[in-house]
Amino acid sequence: MDYLEIMLLAILVICGIFTCATKNLMASLIIFMAYSIIMSVIWALLQAPDLAVTEAAVGAGISGILMFVTLRRLRDIRDAGGKQTDEELS
Amino acid sequence: MKSFREWFRDWDSGRYDLTEMTASSGEAFREDPDSGSSRWARTEVFSIRADVTGTFRKLYPVMSLILCAVIIVFLLYTVEALPPFASADTPANAGEVSLRYNSMALEETGALNVVSGVILDYRAFDTLGESHVLFAAAVAVFILMLEPTKGAGPETLGVSPDTVLEGTARVLGPVIAVFGIYIILNGHLGPGGGFAGGSVLSGAMILIRMTSRGRDGKGLLSMKGYRIITASSLIFYSLAKGYSFWCGANGHETIFSAGEAGRIFSAGLILPLNIAVGAVVACTMYGFYSIFTGGEV
Numbered sequence: 001m002d003y004l005e006i007m008l009l010a011i012l013v014i015c016g017i018f019t020c021a022t023k024n025l026m027a028s029l030i031i032f033m034a035y036s037i038i039m040s041v042i043w044a045l046l047q048a049p050d051l052a053v054t055e056a057a058v059g060a061g062i063s064g065i066l067m068f069v070t071l072r073r074l075r076d077i078r079d080a081g082g083k084q085t086d087e088e089l090s
Numbered sequence: 091m092k093s094f095r096e097w098f099r100d101w102d103s104g105r106y107d108l109t110e111m112t113a114s115s116g117e118a119f120r121e122d123p124d125s126g127s128s129r130w131a132r133t134e135v136f137s138i139r140a141d142v143t144g145t146f147r148k149l150y151p152v153m154s155l156i157l158c159a160v161i162i163v164f165l166l167y168t169v170e171a172l173p174p175f176a177s178a179d180t181p182a183n184a185g186e187v188s189l190r191y192n193s194m195a196l197e198e199t200g201a202l203n204v205v206s207g208v209i210l211d212y213r214a215f216d217t218l219g220e221s222h223v224l225f226a227a228a229v230a231v232f233i234l235m236l237e238p239t240k241g242a243g244p245e246t247l248g249v250s251p252d253t254v255l256e257g258t259a260r261v262l263g264p265v266i267a268v269f270g271i272y273i274i275l276n277g278h279l280g281p282g283g284g285f286a287g288g289s290v291l292s293g294a295m296i297l298i299r300m301t302s303r304g305r306d307g308k309g310l311l312s313m314k315g316y317r318i319i320t321a322s323s324l325i326f327y328s329l330a331k332g333y334s335f336w337c338g339a340n341g342h343e344t345i346f347s348a349g350e351a352g353r354i355f356s357a358g359l360i361l362p363l364n365i366a367v368g369a370v371v372a373c374t375m376y377g378f379y380s381i382f383t384g385g386e387v
Contacts, residue, residue, distance in 0.1 A: 046175070049281035050205045053273065057289035062375050065296055069382040 005045060012038050029067050036060040200357035201278040209283070210360045210367075214331050217284075217363075221370050225324055228374045235381045252301075259301040267294035274368035278357040284367025291368065292375035299380060311373065320373050323366040330359050 015035040022028040036059030043052035173180040182188060191208055199207035209217050270291030277283035295310055311319075337344045346358035355361065 050203070050283065050286070053282050054286040054289070057286045057293065061293045062289050062296075065293070066375075066378055066382065069379060073382060 005042070008038055008042055008045075012042065025071055026068075029064060029071065032067075033060045033064040036064075199360065201360050202357075203278055203280055203283075205281075206278045206283050206360055206364070207357070210277075210363045211358075214334075214363070217367065218327060218331055220285075221324060221327060221367055224370060224374050225320060228320070228377055231378060231381060256301045259297045263294050263298045263301075266297065267291055270294060270368075270372070274364050275354065275361070277364040278360040279354070284364040285371055287364070288368035288371025289375060291372040292379075295372065295376045296379045299376070311376065316373050316377055319369050323369045327363060327366045330363060334359060 012035060015031050015038065019028050019032045019035060022031060036055055039059065040052045040055035043049075043055055178184065191204060191212065195204045195207040195212075196202065199211040201207035201211070270287045270289075270293070272287070273282035273290055274284060274287030277287065299310060334344055334346075336342075344358065350356055
């Protein structure tokens with residue numbers, strides 16, 4: 001049990017660091033969702049099943065989906081902006 | 091226009107950092123004072139960018155490292171002062187309030203899950219506020235996103251049909267939805283409740299919408315349906331809790347009895363309040379997704 005907790009906490013720290021350090025926003029988001037999943041396992045080990053269920057549903061599910069959609073939207077805005085500047089330059 | 095793959099590679103190599111992005115999309119709709127007409131014009135983001143690249147760039151990493159180090163030291167210092175996990179004589183375990191909750195919650199609220207008893211009975215006012223905050227956030231998002239879709243608004247994001255995703259959604263979507271409803275309805279008997287179950291349910295709704303929108307383009311809910319479900323849930327929650335606050339303040343017995351613990355129809359108001367919170371959360375999350383992908387709710 002102790003080894004499992006230490007392993008999970010180590011992965012949690014690694015996920016937290018790489019969520020910030022990754023340049024690719026998509027990869028950063030996926031690592032953030034992995035962070036939430038590990039966090040929900042830790043909540044379950046800490047005898048807080050309500051928090052575990054909520055963390056798995058909200059942290060790893062809904063907020064991830066919403067941020068993916070936002071990323072897609074940003075990408076569209078950026079593409080439209082890039083196209084306009086290219087036309088102006090030519 | 092660059093292809094998606096090229097753009098993605100540039101993004102991955104860190105070419106587009108924050109300042110680059112504001113520079114490339116830094117165009118805004120504003121009045122032109124000379125000709126008196128409106129046009130798309132570049133904003134002053136470009137001139138700001140020149141300053142940002144100077145001393146700020148050099149100082150920023152150093153200052154952020156120092157700030158992070160200071161915060162880490164303070165947090166570790168606080169962790170050192172925390173009591174060990176599950177020790178019996180901490181304020182959280184031996185305080186007057188938590189002793190009362192632990193010993194009397196089953197008798198007073200009728201909920202086997204003490205957490206549900208606390209958040210929807212003892213502390214129901216907090217949950218009421220949380221639901222209204224969610225509703226206010228949804229209203230703000232709708233005000234911002236719904237208006238420009240008439241005319242030259244952002245295009246709807248089409249999801250390309252994908253056989254694997256569609257097959258998975260057809261099998262898993264209803265199962266996830268049923269699991270979400272189970273979490274909502276089981277909130278007073280086991281772990282879960284309105285927020286968690288509503289999120290799972292909205293995940294199932296998003297999955298179903300994601301795969302079905304290529305064909306008919308319609309969502310699961312109309313805007314009117316969304317309004318009716320959310321508003322009636324919030325009004326029901328407010329009225330029900332208003333009634334129990336009135337009873338509690340005046341010392342009356344409520345008509346909702348705690349019932350026999352362990353049955354699905356027990357614990358007084360907790361089950362209907364869970365359903366109301368679950369409906370608000372599911373509709374709000376699903377509404378966020380469908381508004382962000384463009385088009386109708």
